[in-house]
Amino acid sequence: MHALQEAQPLVGSGFTPTDLARALLIGAAVLLVSVAAVRLANRSGLPTLLIYLGIGVAIGEAGLGITFSDPTLTQVLGYAALILILAEGGITTNWQTIKPAVLPAAILSTLGVLVSVGVVGVGAYLLLPNLSWQVSLLLGAIVSSTDAAAVFSVLRRVPLPPRLTSVLEAESGFNDAPVVLLVIALAQAGAPGGADNAWWVVVVEAVIELAGGAVIGLVLGYVLGRLMKSAAPGSSGLFSIGVLSVVVLAYAVADLAHTSGFIAAYLCALMLGNLHLPHFSAVRGFAQALGWLAQIGLFVLLGLLASPVRLIHQIWPAVVIGLVLLLLARPASVLLSMSWFGFSLREQAFLSWAGLRGAVPVVLATVPLTVGTPHTEWIFDLVFVLVVVFTLVQAPTLPRLAALLHIVDESHTVDLELEATPLEELNADVLQVRIGDASRLHGVAVHELRLPEGANVTLVVREGKGFVPQNRDVMRHGDRLLVVTTAGARGAAIRRIRSISKAGRLAGWRRDPQPAPDDDQAS
Incomplete structure (x- = not known):
């Protein structure tokens, strides 16, 4: 006993079992409220992200008084959550469904992103006071990415033709990677001592990183997926852990190789989800569970980081930039990207309105803070308000807009x-x-x-x-x-x-006026 008492001071006491109990109490309560809130979201047509952000604000400094102000930790945990969200998106996506949409989605995720960044950057420079071109373009890059979690949650309730659903889903999976690279490049260029590379150098580096990440993700997904398929354990739970570990491994290998970890994670998950793996129902359910957990944790964390007092001052700038994004930048990017692939103006109008923003722009808004880009402290608050306001505007109106444009899949x-x-x-x-x-x-x-x-x-x-x-x-x-x-x-x-x-019933016996697509089109 005496020896034990002497050893006790050597043991750290920063986090006690009592602290653990309090953390578990708050965490479990938040999860239960979040799970119950899904029913409300389904009835209202709103993405669950708004409810989770609201929970974070409610338990934060203006509510229950939990203080959190660490943008670096938010960025790190945000990246971790995005890996799991992309993993769910890739594993649950049918390749035959999105195959016809891969090229349009890739163009929209690259050329479309650049167009959006340029239009928003010009709008921010002209409409917001005292902004440099660099900060304006940085803001345009941050808000240009659509969010996989928001898009997936809304599209599940909108009966769209498969090719529209496929484009939106593929775009939300693809565009995180180029946008992350662009935001980091612009933020570092604006930081003290940042590299002042020519624009073509940035483009070449981005292409190399995206290509490298894509190769790593596809190769690891195929090779390790085939190995796991031939040596699958009897436990579906253990196998599910292994499959998700491959996706995380793909991100880590790609990132350490200085390529795009996000495109590697998504393509690796897409490959694994279409290899006809054993225990696939369990794998799919496990990926969805982790995806939900990542969404809840990420959005609540972002709500905690936000300060209602600061948010109030960014309402008007957020509305201005949001209108530029929704009415000018997004339509321009869709028009220049989709017109080549036979999408009608009605379909392009819906794609323009359906570009939902979510956690990705809010997480990327922490990058300038962690890099040290001066005079960008307000960007997080503006992006937070923009995401909330325009999700409230766009998401509930998508089913009605689809009906008005006559693009509902009957x-x-x-x-x-x-x-x-x-x-x-x-x-x-x-x-x-x-x-x-x-x-x-x-x-x-x-x-x-x-x-x-x-x-x-x-x-x-x-x-x-x-x-x-x-x-x-x-x-x-x-x-x-x-x-x-x-x-x-x-x-x-x-x-x-x-x-x-x-x-009608004579389809196949005579020439169909609108022949059905040849590919397997379940959404």
Whole structure:
């Protein structure tokens, strides 16, 4: 006992079990409130990020009095959270769905970003007082990135045509990497003693870093994914940890190699998510759980860092820059990027309005503070206000705007996850089909769908009541169908449903006025 008492002073006492209990109490309470808030977000059509930011502000210095003012720690934890969010986005994205959208999304994430930065930079220089060109362009770069978490959460509730959904999802996954590189370059150039490189040097370095990160992510995802597939453990939980570890490894290797860690993480996750890994339902669920945890932690942390007193002074500048971004910069970037790929003006208008901002711009607003760029302390507050205000404006109006522009998918098809059913062992998929008000599936009998062998309509839900359909049962507007299909017949089943939804029961027997896409298009 005497020896133990003498040893006690050597043990650090900065964080005690009592402190741990308090931290766990606050953390668990925040998580429970955040989980409960998802229902409110689903009803309102708002991304959950606004509620989580509000929770952070509520428990911060103006609410419960928890003080937090460390931009460096915020940036580090923000990067960690973005890795998990990108991992979820990549793993849960079907390559066949986004394949036609990869090139348009890549152009929008590079050329479109540069256009947006330029327009916002000019607007900030002309409309905000006492700003240099360098700080104006830095502000334009910070707000130019769409947010994967915000886009994914809203698009799940908007029945869009697959190619629009694919472009938005791919763009939000791709554009973090170039924007991070651009923000860091501009912030370092404006810092005391920063390198004053020519613009073409910055562009070349960015291209090299993006290409290097892409190669690292794809190679690690493919090689390690194949190895894990051939030596998968019996435990789905352990396998899920291994898959997410590969994504984190890709980020770390790419970053230490001075290439883009974010593009490496996203492409690695995309590769892993499309290798037909065993235990994939468990992997997908684990990635989504970590993604939610990362979103909650990140947004609450950003809310803690914000000060309501400071935010008030940035409302008007945030509205000005937000209007420039929403009405000028985003439409210009979409017009110059998407016109080459056959997107109509109505589709481009929706893409312009759907460029949601979220955690990424707010995290990037801490970069000038950590780098030491002078006269940029206000940027965090302005970006925070901009994200909140324009998310409130844009997100709830997306379903209505899609309907006004007549781009709603009347036979919206989504994948369903049935965790209790061993779909992998059965080599099967389950799809949900919603028959919209203008769909020509209305009045078509089940047998007239002529689904491929291996696919069948197993349940119809009409006015809240479900029944197992017979071949001669007729489908109606507003019906929701469950289609069970083998993995091999999945793409053909989706194409058949889309074709009949557009051209009626005679689709396939005569020339369709609007032929269905050839690719597998479940959103």
